[in-house]
Amino acid sequence: MIRDYYQSYRATxxxxxxxxxxxxxNAKLTIELKNGNKITGELLNKTDSTYSLNTExxxxxxxxxxxxxxxxxxxxxxxRNNKKSSLSNSYLNAKASQLSLNQxxxxxxxxAAMGVGNTLYGGGIPYLLDWxxxxxxxxxxxxxxxxxxxxxxxxxTKNMDLPLGRxxxxxxxxxLGFYSIVPIxxxxxxxxxxxxxxxxxxxxxxxxxxxxxxxxxxxxSYTKWNLSNGQSFLISLGINLGALNSVGVIQQxxxxxWSQKNPENFARWTTSLVYAGxxxxxxxxxxxxxxxxxxxxxxxxxxxxxxxxxxxxxxVLGYAIELNHYKDQxxxxxxxxxxxxxxxxxxxxxxxxxxxxxxxxxxxxAGAAYLAWVGTALLTGVDYGERSAxxxxxASITAGWYFSRINISSDFSKNDIPTKRxxxxxxxxxxxxxxxxxxxxxxxxxNLNF
Numbered sequence: 001m002i003r004d005y006y007q008s009y010r011a012t013x014x015x016x017x018x019x020x021x022x023x024x025x026n027a028k029l030t031i032e033l034k035n036g037n038k039i040t041g042e043l044l045n046k047t048d049s050t051y052s053l054n055t056e057x058x059x060x061x062x063x064x065x066x067x068x069x070x071x072x073x074x075x076x077x078x079x080r081n082n083k084k085s086s087l088s089n090s091y092l093n094a095k096a097s098q099l100s101l102n103q104x105x106x107x108x109x110x111x112a113a114m115g116v117g118n119t120l121y122g123g124g125i126p127y128l129l130d131w132x133x134x135x136x137x138x139x140x141x142x143x144x145x146x147x148x149x150x151x152x153x154x155x156x157t158k159n160m161d162l163p164l165g166r167x168x169x170x171x172x173x174x175x176l177g178f179y180s181i182v183p184i185x186x187x188x189x190x191x192x193x194x195x196x197x198x199x200x201x202x203x204x205x206x207x208x209x210x211x212x213x214x215x216x217x218x219x220x221s222y223t224k225w226n227l228s229n230g231q232s233f234l235i236s237l238g239i240n241l242g243a244l245n246s247v248g249v250i251q252q253x254x255x256x257x258w259s260q261k262n263p264e265n266f267a268r269w270t271t272s273l274v275y276a277g278x279x280x281x282x283x284x285x286x287x288x289x290x291x292x293x294x295x296x297x298x299x300x301x302x303x304x305x306x307x308x309x310x311x312x313x314x315x316v317l318g319y320a321i322e323l324n325h326y327k328d329q330x331x332x333x334x335x336x337x338x339x340x341x342x343x344x345x346x347x348x349x350x351x352x353x354x355x356x357x358x359x360x361x362x363x364x365x366a367g368a369a370y371l372a373w374v375g376t377a378l379l380t381g382v383d384y385g386e387r388s389a390x391x392x393x394x395a396s397i398t399a400g401w402y403f404s405r406i407n408i409s410s411d412f413s414k415n416d417i418p419t420k421r422x423x424x425x426x427x428x429x430x431x432x433x434x435x436x437x438x439x440x441x442x443x444x445x446x447n448l449n450f
Contacts, residue, residue: 028040028041028042028043029041029042029043029051029053029070029071030070030071031051031053031062031067031069031070032067032068032069032070032071033062033066033067033068039053039055039060039062040053040055041053041054041055041056041060042054044059046102046104049063049064049065049228050062050063050064051064051067051070101159101160101161101162102161102162102163103157103160103161103162104162104163104164105162105163105164105165105166105167106157106160106162108162108164108167108171109153109157109162109167109170110150110153110154110157112170112171112174113149113150113152113153114146114149114150114153116149116174116211116212117145117146117148117149118142118145118146118149120207120208120211121145121149121208122141122142122145122146123142124204124207124208125141125145126138126141126142127201127204128201128204128205163229164229164232164233164297165222165227165228165229165230165231165232165233165297166219166222166227166232168229168232168233168235168236169218169219169221169222169227169232169235169236170215170218170219170222171215171236172218172235172236172239172282173214173215173216173217173218173219173221174211174212174214174215174218175214175239176214176218176239176278176279177207177210177211177212177213177214177215177217178207178210178211178214179275180210180214180275181203181206181207181210182271182275183271183272183275184206185203186267186268186270186271186272187268187272189264189268190263190264190267191264225286225290227289228293228295228296229296229297229356230289230295230296230297230298230299230300231289231290231292231293231295232289233297233300233301234285234288234289234295234300234303235282235285235286235289236282237285237300237303237304237307238281238282238283238284238285238286238288239278239279239281239282239285240278240281241281241285241307241337241341242277242278242279242280242281242282242284243274243275243277243278243281244337245277245281245334245337245338246273246274246276246277246278247274248330248331248333248334249273249277250270250273250274251326251327251330252327252330252331255270294353295353296353296354296355296356297356298353298354298355298356298357298358298359299348299353299354301354301356301359302344302347302348302354302358302359302362302405303341303344303345303348304359305344305359305362305363305401306340306341306343306344306401307337307340307341307344309340309366309397309398309401310336310337310338310339310340310341311333311336311337312397313336313340313394313397313398314329314332314333314335314336314337315329315333316390316393316394317332317336317390317391317394318332318333319387319390320387320388320390320391320394322387347402347405347406351405351406351408354408358408361404361408362401362404362405362408364404365400365401365403365404365405365407366397366398366400366401366404367397367400368400369396369397369399369400369401369403370393370396370397370400372396373392373393373395373396377389377392
């Protein structure tokens, strides 16, 4: 009872802390460009590749590659030309270094450290020491670890460059490290492992080491490969997609009979294949990411949205065509997920990159199209409960996804065309639903603009 109360108290306190936590900090900066120009303004935003300032000329976004020096009002001038004492120079250098840090994901690292500290270590260490979980000593230790990990992680990341991309890869590495114990146990054998580690303490001790070590290895890879937010996000997505596809392939086998006849061998092969699939998916994504340095976080978020759309459509279509066997549904799901990933990548290449947050506009467009179809069905008296209506569910969501993505590209292209072309005729063909005898039938709308 006491433990449930404290767990509820910790969750409430932590949520309140997150809601009240502010990540914005305005500062007056002077940026000197490599061409000699100087720009002064209030810092609005800072990413891994740009600074956004509010200047007397309006909001300006400055690529980091064009910057030679950054200073603020405290430094009173250029660190490069400063001739004061060595102590003063050290302070100015430290100040300039601090201004160039990107810590937009610092909260994620602190949050992860607190979460892992309270669960893996706060709960794991008392288990290794055989503490009674109902004692106040156990609860007090977990609360202490929860607070201590905040202090330690906050101090450790104070002067660390932590863009979102670095955080994405740290999380992916930590997950790979955490789950690496599963194929190890399976290869050794479930019965063999239970004989020398009946309480799971060896596995728990291994996980306490492998989880932070995986995060460290991922962090080193991030620095070595010099990744952007989009590239890191893509690698993380590749790891998850590789694992999911591996599970889908295994389900195409006679896995249930296999697991009943030889559970040891089944666990050994399946866990190893899924983990290897995750590593292989991450490797493929890494090769693609390193060849596409211009990929943005918005691009990858759109791919993630496309994967989700493919999964949703596969479930809807599976119901519409009355798939009764799980293997058929799994195959359709794999086709939907990978097919929409392919289509999403094609749209990114054709219509250009998305900035962070623009993929949410596409998601809103897909939802709006679906709601418009449902509204039309209700107004016209169409029986929405029919299985055939599921085809229009998938069609409406997909159309909203597709046309919303194109319209975002159109917004950019308008700014790139200084004058309107004369004597230009445009033929537009689009699908439309027509009401015939209280039933919706597909049609075609043709518009000619001149």
